[in-house]
Amino acid sequence: MRKWQTIRASTFQRHVHENAYAALVLSGGYEEAGDLGRFHAQPGDVVLHEQFEAHQNHFAMAGATVLNLRLTSNCQFRPGLGKIANPDFIVRMAETNEEDAAAVLLSQIEMREPSSRDWPDELAFALMRNPSLSLSDWSEANGIAPWTTSRGFFRVFGVSPSAFRARARARLAWRMIRSTGEPLASIAAHLGFADQSHMTRGVKSVTGQRPRSWRATANRFKTS
Numbered sequence: 001m002r003k004w005q006t007i008r009a010s011t012f013q014r015h016v017h018e019n020a021y022a023a024l025v026l027s028g029g030y031e032e033a034g035d036l037g038r039f040h041a042q043p044g045d046v047v048l049h050e051q052f053e054a055h056q057n058h059f060a061m062a063g064a065t066v067l068n069l070r071l072t073s074n075c076q077f078r079p080g081l082g083k084i085a086n087p088d089f090i091v092r093m094a095e096t097n098e099e100d101a102a103a104v105l106l107s108q109i110e111m112r113e114p115s116s117r118d119w120p121d122e123l124a125f126a127l128m129r130n131p132s133l134s135l136s137d138w139s140e141a142n143g144i145a146p147w148t149t150s151r152g153f154f155r156v157f158g159v160s161p162s163a164f165r166a167r168a169r170a171r172l173a174w175r176m177i178r179s180t181g182e183p184l185a186s187i188a189a190h191l192g193f194a195d196q197s198h199m200t201r202g203v204k205s206v207t208g209q210r211p212r213s214w215r216a217t218a219n220r221f222k223t224s
Contacts, residue, residue, distance in 0.1 A: 003098065008063040014056040014158035018208075020071040022105055023047045024087055028064030030057050033157045035167055037114055037124050039081040046109055050079045052174075052207050054167065056158040067094060069102040082109040119144065120156040124164065131169035132192035135161050169193070170202035177203070177211045178218040184211050 007030075014034070029042045034055020041047055041064075048071070049055075067090070071077065084090060084105060093101035116122045119142060126133055139149045153161045169191055176187050188199035203211050 003068055003094070005066045005068060006063065007059055007066065010059055010061075012057040012059075014054055016052060016054040017049060018052060020051045020053075020073075020075065021049050022069045022071055022102060023049065024067040024069065024084065024090060024105065026065045026067060026087060026091070028060050028062045030059040030064050032057050035164075035171060036079050037128070038117070038121055038156065041081065044083055044085075044087050046082045046084055046105065048077050048079045048082065048106075048109070050171075052171070053079070054159075067091060069094060069098055069105060071102055071106075072099070075102065075106060077106050078111055080111055080114060082111040084109055120153050123149070123153060123161060124157065127161065127165045127168050131165050131172060133165065135165070166202060167206060170199075170206045173199050173211070174203050174207055174214060177214045184215065187211075 007028075023041070023046065025041045025043050025045045025047075027043055029040070032039045032041060032047060032055050035053045036050070036055070039045075039047055069090075085108065090101050090105050093104060114125065116125060122142075123138060126138060135149065136146060139146045144152075150160055153159075153164070157164060159167075173187055173191055173193070176182060176191075177184065180187075182190075184199070185196045188196045191199070193199040193202065200210055203209075203214070207214070
C-alpha cells in the first residue's frame with residue numbers, strides 16, 4: 001500500500017490489507033464495499049480500516065487521490081467512514097511525520113453512523129450483527145429469491161453472502177480472542193462455530209495465525 005495514491009482505474013478487485021490504515025480522500029471519490037459494509041467516500045472523507053480487512057473499490061470517472069496513513073497497533077479507533085474538517089493540515093503533517101499525522105487525524109475525525117442504501121447493504125449489516133444468520137430465512141423474510149440474494153450481493157461486495165458471513169464470524173472471534181479472557185471453546189460456541197477447531201480454521205484463514213497465538217500475544221501486551 002502506497003502512502004500517496006492517484007488512482008485512474010475504474011475498479012480495484014477485492015483484496016486484503018494486513019495492516020490497519022486510514023484512507024483520506026483528497027480529490028475525486030470512490031465506493032468501497034467490504035467487510036465493514038459499503039461506503040461512498042468523497043474529498044475530506046476518511047475510511048478507517050481494521051487489520052486484515054478485505055474490500056473492493058469502484059472509482060469515479062475522474063479517479064481519486066488518496067493519502068494512506070498506517071495505524072499502529074496501539075491506535076484506538078472505530079473502523080468505518082468519517083470526515084476531517086481540515087484535510088490540508090493532515091497532508092502537511094504527513095509530509096514530515098506520518099505517525100503524528102495519523103494521531104491527529106484520529107483525534108479530529110468525526111465518524112458517521114453507517115446507513116443502508118439497498119438490500120445488499122441491509123444484508124451485510126445483518127451478517128455483521130449476527131454471523132449465524134440463516135441466509136434462506138433472511139431471503140424469505142425480505143421476499144428475495146435465494147439465487148437473487150447470492151448474485152446481487154456478489155455483484156456489490158465481490159464475495160458471496162455465505163463467504164461474507166464466514167469472514168464476519170472469524171473476524172468477530174479474532175476481536176474477542178484479543179480483547180477478552182473468555183475461554184476459546186466458549187467463544188466458538190457463542191459465535192456459532194461447529195466447535196473450537198472450526199473457529200481455529202476460520203481465524204487462521206483470515207489472519208494467518210491460530211487463536212492461541214493471538215491470545216498469547218494479547219496476554220503479553222497486557223502484562224507489559
